[in-house]
Amino acid sequence: MVKVTVCGAAGGIGQPLSLLLKLNLTVSQLSLYDIVNANGVAADLSHISTPAVVEGFQPKSKDDKDTIKKALSGSDIVVIPAGSPRKPGMTRDDLFNINASIVRDIVINIGHVCPKATILIISNPVNSTVPVAAEVLKRMGVFDPSKLFGVTTLDTVRAETFLAGLIGEDPASLKGKISVIGGHSGETIVPLINVVDYVSEKAAKLSKKDYDAFIQRVQFGGDEVVKAKNGVGSATLSMALAGYRFTLQVLSSLSGEKSFAKVPDSAYVYLPGLPNGQQISAKYLNNISYFSLPVNLENGAVKSLVNPFDSLSVSSDERKLIDVALTGLQKNIAKGTSFVKSSKF
Ligand SMILES: NC(=O)c1ccc[n+]([C@@H]2O[C@H](COP(=O)([O-])OP(=O)(O)OC[C@H]3O[C@@H](n4cnc5c(N)ncnc54)[C@H](O)[C@@H]3O)[C@@H](O)[C@H]2O)c1
Numbered sequence: 001m002v003k004v005t006v007c008g009a010a011g012g013i014g015q016p017l018s019l020l021l022k023l024n025l026t027v028s029q030l031s032l033y034d035i036v037n038a039n040g041v042a043a044d045l046s047h048i049s050t051p052a053v054v055e056g057f058q059p060k061s062k063d064d065k066d067t068i069k070k071a072l073s074g075s076d077i078v079v080i081p082a083g084s085p086r087k088p089g090m091t092r093d094d095l096f097n098i099n100a101s102i103v104r105d106i107v108i109n110i111g112h113v114c115p116k117a118t119i120l121i122i123s124n125p126v127n128s129t130v131p132v133a134a135e136v137l138k139r140m141g142v143f144d145p146s147k148l149f150g151v152t153t154l155d156t157v158r159a160e161t162f163l164a165g166l167i168g169e170d171p172a173s174l175k176g177k178i179s180v181i182g183g184h185s186g187e188t189i190v191p192l193i194n195v196v197d198y199v200s201e202k203a204a205k206l207s208k209k210d211y212d213a214f215i216q217r218v219q220f221g222g223d224e225v226v227k228a229k230n231g232v233g234s235a236t237l238s239m240a241l242a243g244y245r246f247t248l249q250v251l252s253s254l255s256g257e258k259s260f261a262k263v264p265d266s267a268y269v270y271l272p273g274l275p276n277g278q279q280i281s282a283k284y285l286n287n288i289s290y291f292s293l294p295v296n297l298e299n300g301a302v303k304s305l306v307n308p309f310d311s312l313s314v315s316s317d318e319r320k321l322i323d324v325a326l327t328g329l330q331k332n333i334a335k336g337t338s339f340v341k342s343s344k345f
C-alpha cells in the first residue's frame with residue numbers, strides 16, 4: 001500500500017506525471033493536489049483501469065487550510081512540481097520570488113501532516129528550493145535528510161540522449177551508465193562521462209569540439225525547450241518522464257527491489273546529514289551542503305551516496321566543471337537558507 005501525492009498535479013508536469021503514476025501497479029492511492037483543476041484531472045485519471053485510487057484536492061478559497069492537509073495525510077511519497085515555469089530570457093533563479101514561498105508553504109504542511117514522507121522537489125530553482133524545504137523541516141524539528149530530494153534526473157536523461165547521439169549508441173542503453181552531478185541550472189550541472197568502460201572508451205574519442213558542445217547542451221538543455229515553447233512554459237513531458245523515473249527508484253526501494261544500474265540516478269541532497277555525505281563534501285566538495293550525487297536508496301531513503309571521486313573516474317576537465325558548479329551553488333543555497341530564516345511561520 002503506497003500513497004503518492006502530487007502537489008501541482010494539474011500543471012504541465014503534474015498531469016503527465018500523475019498519468020505515469022496512475023499506470024504504476026505498486027501505487028495504491030494517488031492524491032492530486034493543485035490550486036486549480038485538481039478535481040478535473042483526478043476525475044479523468046480515475047477512469048483508467050489500474051488499481052490506484054485517485055482523489056483530487058483543490059482548496060475552496062485562499063483561506064482554506066484544510067484541503068492540502070487532507071491531500072497529504074498518510075502520504076509515503078510527495079512529489080512537488082508546483083509553481084511557475086520560466087519564460088524566454090529568464091533564469092531559473094528568477095523564479096525564486098514566486099516559487100520559494102509555494103514550496104515553503106507546501107513543506108510546512110508536509111511537516112505537520114506526513115513528516116516521514118519521502119519528498120521529491122521539482123519546482124525551480126531546485127538549487128534553492130531544496131534548501132528552503134530543508135530549513136523549514138529543520139525548524140519544525142522533523143528533518144530527515146535521507147528523505148529529501150531535489151529531482152535532477154532530467155539532466156541525466158538529457159546526457160544519455162545527447163551523448164548517445166554523439167557516440168552512436170542507443171540512448172536507452174546508456175541508462176545507469178553515465179552520471180550527472182552538481183546542481184540543476186546552467187554551469188552547476190556537471191555531466192561525468194567516464195563511468196562505464198565502453199561509454200568512456202567511445203566518449204574519450206570525442207573531439208574537444210564535440211565534448212564541449214555536449215557539456216554545453218546538457219547544461220543549457222532547459223533553455224532549448226524554453227526557447228522552443230516561446231513563452232508557453234518549459235520542459236513538461238520529458239520532465240514528467242524524468243520525475244517518474246526517479247519516483248520509480250523510490251517506489252522500488254520501498255518494495256525492497258535491488259537496482260542493477262552501475263550508477264543509480266543522482267538527486268540533489270543535503271550532504272551533512274547523510275551517511276557518507278559529510279565525508280565526500282569535506283574531502284572533495286569544499287564543504288558544500290547540497291549537491292546532486294548518485295543515490296543508493298533503501299526504504300524510500302538514502303542508504304548511501306556513490307562517491308564519484310572513488311568510483312566514477314572524474315577527469316581533470318570534469319574537476320574544473322565541479323569547481324565552477326560549487327561557486328554557483330554556494331550562492332543558490334545561501335539564498336534558500338536565508339529566505340526561510342527571515343520567514344515567519
Ligand atoms: N527539476 C526539474 O528538472 C524541472 C524541469 C522542468 C520544470 N521544472 C519546474 O517545475 C515547476 C512546474 O513546471 P510546470 O511546467 O508544470 O508549470 P505549470 O505552470 O504548468 O504547472 C504548475 C502547477 O502548479 C500549480 N500551483 C501553483 N501554486 C500552487 C500551490 N501553492 N499549491 C499547489 N499547486 C500550485 C499551478 O496551479 C499549476 O497547475 C516550475 O517551477 C518549473 O521550473 C523543474
Ligand SMILES: O=C(O)C[C@H](O)C(=O)O
Pocket residue numbers: 085086092124154221222223225226234235
Ligand atoms: O529549464 C527550465 O526552466 C525547466 C527545467 O529546469 C529544465 O531543465 O528543463
